Amino acid sequence: MNYLIAHPLRVAALALGHLELVVTALLAALVIAIPLGVIAARRPRAAPWLLGTLGAIYTIPSLALLAVLVQTFGLGFTPVFVALVVYAQFMLARNVAAGINGVDGAQLDAARGAGMSPAQILARVELPQALPVLIGGVRIAAIAMISIATLGGYVGGVGLGVLIFNGLTLHHPSMIVAGSIATCGLALGADALLRLAEKVSS
Amino acid sequence: MNPAPISFEHVTVRYPGAPRNAIDDVSLHLSGGELVVLLGPSGCGKSTLLRTVNRLVALDAGRVVVDGTDVAQLDPVELRRGIGYVIQAVGLFANMNVAQNVAVVPSLLGWSNSAIGERVDELLRLVGLDPAAYRSRRTNQLSGGEAQRVGVARAIAARPRALLMDEPFGAVDVVVRTALQRELIRIVSELRTTTLFVTHDVDEAFRLADRIVVLRDGRIEQVDVPFELFERPGTPYVRELVHSGDEIYRRYYLRARELLRSP
Numbered sequence: 001m002n003y004l005i006a007h008p009l010r011v012a013a014l015a016l017g018h019l020e021l022v023v024t025a026l027l028a029a030l031v032i033a034i035p036l037g038v039i040a041a042r043r044p045r046a047a048p049w050l051l052g053t054l055g056a057i058y059t060i061p062s063l064a065l066l067a068v069l070v071q072t073f074g075l076g077f078t079p080v081f082v083a084l085v086v087y088a089q090f091m092l093a094r095n096v097a098a099g100i101n102g103v104d105g106a107q108l109d110a111a112r113g114a115g116m117s118p119a120q121i122l123a124r125v126e127l128p129q130a131l132p133v134l135i136g137g138v139r140i141a142a143i144a145m146i147s148i149a150t151l152g153g154y155v156g157g158v159g160l161g162v163l164i165f166n167g168l169t170l171h172h173p174s175m176i177v178a179g180s181i182a183t184c185g186l187a188l189g190a191d192a193l194l195r196l197a198e199k200v201s202s
Numbered sequence: 203m204n205p206a207p208i209s210f211e212h213v214t215v216r217y218p219g220a221p222r223n224a225i226d227d228v229s230l231h232l233s234g235g236e237l238v239v240l241l242g243p244s245g246c247g248k249s250t251l252l253r254t255v256n257r258l259v260a261l262d263a264g265r266v267v268v269d270g271t272d273v274a275q276l277d278p279v280e281l282r283r284g285i286g287y288v289i290q291a292v293g294l295f296a297n298m299n300v301a302q303n304v305a306v307v308p309s310l311l312g313w314s315n316s317a318i319g320e321r322v323d324e325l326l327r328l329v330g331l332d333p334a335a336y337r338s339r340r341t342n343q344l345s346g347g348e349a350q351r352v353g354v355a356r357a358i359a360a361r362p363r364a365l366l367m368d369e370p371f372g373a374v375d376v377v378v379r380t381a382l383q384r385e386l387i388r389i390v391s392e393l394r395t396t397t398l399f400v401t402h403d404v405d406e407a408f409r410l411a412d413r414i415v416v417l418r419d420g421r422i423e424q425v426d427v428p429f430e431l432f433e434r435p436g437t438p439y440v441r442e443l444v445h446s447g448d449e450i451y452r453r454y455y456l457r458a459r460e461l462l463r464s465p
Contacts, residue, residue: 110353115280125295
């Protein structure tokens with residue numbers, strides 16, 4: 001706690017960097033995961049393979065994945081960013097597919113009968129109703145990403161992980177505690193905010 | 203807008219893997235403004251035949267002609283925007299309120315917001331719902347009967363030239379059903395929209411139909427006005443169908459209906 005009290009600005013700056021990493025990765029992840037989720041919902045036979053692959057990727061230990069990514073992208077922001085985008089796919093795509101599949105058949109029959117094109121059915125009926133489930137996925141993904149992003153301190157010098165890894169190297173426990181507490185704070189904040197969004201959207 | 207005549211010409215539909223044709227060489231003509239009921243037990247093909255009109259079911263042979271045009275020649279999306287469609291499960295869009303549901307087809311057609319707003323209020327009044335009270339309701343705050351009133355309003359919102367109704371009142375209780383049937387007769391006679399109505403309920407068919415088409419195993423068993431169908435069933439199957447249930451009620455009901463109709 002000493003470090004946190006002594007250097008609040010330093011911690012806040014790293015927390016901001018942490019948040020920037022997670023938010024940009026989350027947005028990029030959504031751009032990929034929404035189409036993947038739509039494909040999984042449209043192709044019920046391909047869906048287990050698609051989601052199974054994303055699930056398998058999700059089980060790779062993050063440190064191992066990061067080691068591989070560093071080979072390609074070098075040290076810095078990029079390998080952590082890519083790792084976060086990859087990890088989030090499973091949670092996001094699965095929830096997009098589940099949200100779309102949750103729309104009952106009568107609504108789809110009525111939508112087709114009313115003269116909506118497949119794209120209009122997706123945009124006007126399916127995705128709006130999938131939104132609360134998608135936000136639920138975003139919430140779980142965001143929490144996981146905030147925790148995984150601490151590895152950014154190890155390979156990239158970004159985010160609150162910097163405090164944790166520097167603390168380990170310098171045998172400075174209060175630095176580790178400061179980084180951990182701030183990370184937990186971010187995760188709890190994200191959870192509360194997205195729970196609220198989930199509630200409002202449903 | 204003039205109501206569209208609808209013709210089925212040797213229509214055949216077969217579902218993949220099915221042992222027989224779901225619809226087998228059916229020919230039938232509906233004049234503009236007519237209300238024709240397709241009557242028969244489940245599995246007789248009545249819903250399938252209805253869904254060929256807006257191309258939700260594809261034909262294996264024959265053609266369906268709406269207002270002089272083979273529907274196969276039309277873009278299905280355009281075709282459907284001109285034909286109202288009401289189903290038993292209603293299928294109101296859960297992410298939209300009542301007004302937005304009713305406005306679906308007009309907004310697809312690009313009507314102005316003010317025209318849509320006026321039309322929504324007009325329609326809600328037409329189906330017996332107070333616009334001020336119902337406009338912004340969520341669909342999960344409606345009873346079954348109210349939901350289907352909204353379903354009917356949605357189907358007729360853009361003044362379709364034909365209306366397809368697939369057991370629309372099958373899921374509501376008897377009291378509400380009777381009220382809805384009475385109102386449907388009023389609405390359809392005001393609009394003079396050509397209407398194809400599917401039911402397995404003989405009394406409902408007698409109450410609503412200008413003509414009844416009895417279907418059996420994908421074929422037409424008999425086509426006639428209700429009174430004739432009841433008095434002169436053409437086959438044992440039709441006789442059993444129309445004479446099961448409250449026969450005395452039906453006889454007096456149909457006699458009374460005939461008397462009211464004759465000039």
